[in-house]
Amino acid sequence: MIQELTKAELEIMKIFWRSETPLTRKEVASLTTKIKPNSVNPMIHNLIEKDWIQPAGRVYSSTTSSQSFTPKREFYDYLCTVIESPDIPAIMIALSTELGNEKNIDLVIAALLEQKSRLHTNQEDQ
Numbered sequence: 001m002i003q004e005l006t007k008a009e010l011e012i013m014k015i016f017w018r019s020e021t022p023l024t025r026k027e028v029a030s031l032t033t034k035i036k037p038n039s040v041n042p043m044i045h046n047l048i049e050k051d052w053i054q055p056a057g058r059v060y061s062s063t064t065s066s067q068s069f070t071p072k073r074e075f076y077d078y079l080c081t082v083i084e085s086p087d088i089p090a091i092m093i094a095l096s097t098e099l100g101n102e103k104n105i106d107l108v109i110a111a112l113l114e115q116k117s118r119l120h121t122n123q124e125d126q
Helices: 009-019 023-032 037-049 073-086 089-098 100-125
Strands: 053-060 063-071
Touching: 009 023, 009 037, 009 063, 009 073, 023 037, 023 063, 037 063, 053 073, 073 100
Parallel strands: none
Antiparallel strands: 053 063
């Protein structure tokens, strides 16, 4: 079962979903103004525990190395968790903040069709 995201975790996931490359904690912190830099580390840990992101490798600079991370689940997975809940405002927020390109629109349509199919199957079983 996919664990739901908090609002702050969703903000972090949006950063990962928009990135074309793995990101370090420091990079994630630099890409958000909604989350305090000190809160990024625990949220990264929570997202790993919830199985939303995964380590992608080490990034080396001249003096340090840092772990980078990449999404393990896609926006579609998030939509499925939201659509299965009766929280209509959360669904609308998710849709309005992420429908920025054709891929996301296709994912929304796929999630809605999947939910419609489940509802139809449940009605037939009754």
